[in-house]
Amino acid sequence: MTRLCAVGLVSGWGAGVAALPADAPAAADGRRVIPVPRPALDGERFRRATRECLLGVAAVEAMLAEGELTRDAIRGADTALLYVTAAAYGASNRLFIGAGGGSPARTEGGLAETRRGSASATSGSALAEESRGGRAGTLHFPYTAPSAVPAEVAIEYGLTGGYVILVGGARATIDAIWQAARLLAARRCRRALVLTVETFAECEDLWARGRWAARGPLVEAAACALLEGDGHVGYEPADGPAPLERLAGRRAGQVLACAPLVAAALAREAGQTEARLTGEWRGRRAAVTLALPAAGTPALV
Amino acid sequence: MSAPVAVLAAGVATPLGLDLESFWSALVTGVDGTTGIERFAVADLRVGRGGEIKKIAPLRGGSAPRCRASALLLKAADDLLGRAALTADPARIAVVVGTALGGVEELERALADAPGPRAAAAGLYDSPAHALARRLGARGPVLTVSTACASGATALGIGADLLDEDAADLVVAGGYDILCRFVMRGFDALRSLTRDRVRPFDRRRSGLLLGEAAGLVLLARERDARGRLGRLLGHATSSDGSHIAAPDPDGRGLEHALRAAMAAADVAADDVDLVSAHGTGTILNDRIETEVLKRVLGPRAYRVPVNSIKGALGHTMGAAATLEAIMCLLAARDGVVPSTLGYEEPDPACDLDYVPREARHVRPRVAVSTSLGFGGCNAALVLEGGG
Numbered sequence: 212m213t214r215l216c217a218v219g220l221v222s223g224w225g226a227g228v229a230a231l232p233a234d235a236p237a238a239a240d241g242r243r244v245i246p247v248p249r250p251a252l253d254g255e256r257f258r259r260a261t262r263e264c265l266l267g268v269a270a271v272e273a274m275l276a277e278g279e280l281t282r283d284a285i286r287g288a289d290t291a292l293l294y295v296t297a298a299a300y301g302a303s304n305r306l307f308i309g310a311g312g313g314s315p316a317r318t319e320g321g322l323a324e325t326r327r328g329s330a331s332a333t334s335g336s337a338l339a340e341e342s343r344g345g346r347a348g349t350l351h352f353p354y355t356a357p358s359a360v361p362a363e364v365a366i367e368y369g370l371t372g373g374y375v376i377l378v379g380g381a382r383a384t385i386d387a388i389w390q391a392a393r394l395l396a397a398r399r400c401r402r403a404l405v406l407t408v409e410t411f412a413e414c415e416d417l418w419a420r421g422r423w424a425a426r427g428p429l430v431e432a433a434a435c436a437l438l439e440g441d442g443h444v445g446y447e448p449a450d451g452p453a454p455l456e457r458l459a460g461r462r463a464g465q466v467l468a469c470a471p472l473v474a475a476a477l478a479r480e481a482g483q484t485e486a487r488l489t490g491e492w493r494g495r496r497a498a499v500t501l502a503l504p505a506a507g508t509p510a511l512v
Numbered sequence: 513m514s515a516p517v518a519v520l521a522a523g524v525a526t527p528l529g530l531d532l533e534s535f536w537s538a539l540v541t542g543v544d545g546t547t548g549i550e551r552f553a554v555a556d557l558r559v560g561r562g563g564e565i566k567k568i569a570p571l572r573g574g575s576a577p578r579c580r581a582s583a584l585l586l587k588a589a590d591d592l593l594g595r596a597a598l599t600a601d602p603a604r605i606a607v608v609v610g611t612a613l614g615g616v617e618e619l620e621r622a623l624a625d626a627p628g629p630r631a632a633a634a635g636l637y638d639s640p641a642h643a644l645a646r647r648l649g650a651r652g653p654v655l656t657v658s659t660a661c662a663s664g665a666t667a668l669g670i671g672a673d674l675l676d677e678d679a680a681d682l683v684v685a686g687g688y689d690i691l692c693r694f695v696m697r698g699f700d701a702l703r704s705l706t707r708d709r710v711r712p713f714d715r716r717r718s719g720l721l722l723g724e725a726a727g728l729v730l731l732a733r734e735r736d737a738r739g740r741l742g743r744l745l746g747h748a749t750s751s752d753g754s755h756i757a758a759p760d761p762d763g764r765g766l767e768h769a770l771r772a773a774m775a776a777a778d779v780a781a782d783d784v785d786l787v788s789a790h791g792t793g794t795i796l797n798d799r800i801e802t803e804v805l806k807r808v809l810g811p812r813a814y815r816v817p818v819n820s821i822k823g824a825l826g827h828t829m830g831a832a833a834t835l836e837a838i839m840c841l842l843a844a845r846d847g848v849v850p851s852t853l854g855y856e857e858p859d860p861a862c863d864l865d866y867v868p869r870e871a872r873h874v875r876p877r878v879a880v881s882t883s884l885g886f887g888g889c890n891a892a893l894v895l896e897g898g899g
Contacts (some may be wrong), residue, residue, distance in 0.1 A: 307694065417635070
């Protein structure tokens, strides 16, 4: 069976599952988005990195800390990286669009005005403003791709193995866990990182138009799971949510692609030895099952 | 990683033609599908050319959606369904499509002037894949892959995995992307676009032109296939882990992916008859790819035709790798390899056989196709032509 050897979580509620409230909608107290501040990561290399990229790095750091692992444990071609998001590219896309009314030269100096007012006028978030400042120049364009987040993670940790990026919500994360399991089964890797990041603050007004916002607070989050083992996960369609999916929704709120990893973290904290994870997106739901070695059990790495 | 799967049929929508045979005929005869862009303003950009589809013909039995990305995908699906039927339980039909840009033009529209939930949701990158699934009546897994310009290859690989896993009986897999101001402005600002024509592997190459297209294939397990265009024998991906927007200068990631795909396919260098290169026409990409091919294929690299179809189409991003895979299978079917349009003057740093001037009458059996994308994404496919 495929084992969940470590899982890290940062969310709008704080670090780890311990920070999750008992009832996310109640804790949100009417707020539509629960944001995560831009992680404070130093270094010239992160100067242009977007908030979502830094959240990806922060999630990996949290996973390493939870699993008591060093960076060297995951470096190299034996580690596959599978990244999932439904929405974390929205901020960078909006920023680039907002900077784009005029000529390329106009984009060089940072955030320009949009054709219909300032780009921040509709975001309603100081956090969004902070995360945008000074990053709309020429070199921002590569950060509009969903691949920017896993790229920054791969660069930071020297990950050069199998690489899959899926766009979608919780169902896509189940698909990614299945893809990770296939890579393990085929011995294409010795371990796989499943990384999820969701941000909403910069596009809060757009999310408010949809049904998602009505279902509870949209909670920004980033999570990373380290998987090892024989690659069996029992990937299959699911008719309804597993108890862990319901629990993750109640505790964390709407975290979209991060939901299955939140569920896994909750199961691990509760001392479960196995976790059946389900995830739904756009009316499609699937399930996988992971073994959960006790926290502190050394990973093969 | 997967057992070989059958490629039953293909469908396309490209600047060279809105159906498979028009596309193929134009490739073989050396038509340049890049033109001045007319659909949106480009006067402020350094480069205003690209592989633009001037008119999307009406879809069968319905009007085209407003989302251009979805419209291209549905047009390619129309072409595909004209060649093969989806004869499986809808719950066992999967859709896997790759894209670099998704519905970003719809996001732009939603931000500018379109109120309402549908306009906002259409900006999500996975919306076109779900539009395709609705059109096909597919109720199995629907996956959107976004490994940048390698997406169309990664999607085919995941499609094969779904069949191998018995998670589907038929998979419609491929890739798409559109030309829009968003992407033109981005590449223009990066100074990646050429004012010349695209010249893959040529001494004078100076950058790429973008294009828009959709390409789809219908995949099935071999035992379920009755008649086929060819087979997908192996696939692999890798991460460079070196730079956000440039390939690893030594091509280590691409080499890793290519070796892994060939190992999965149980194919040796001497088995390879054709290389469909990523071949963007940028200084760096073409040199790196050449070096990787020489390292992986050894002396065989000098004896196999290596072509790039980006001179004819522009770089169609999420669609590129799927169209290149289709090209490999059609080359095997008809015994002709399209030339590398724009390649005229050899570069000492790119010293392989790039199929200059005109299509070559050879019948490749096994082909490898390589792809790279922003974010250090690499993918490789191994294909075999023939029924």
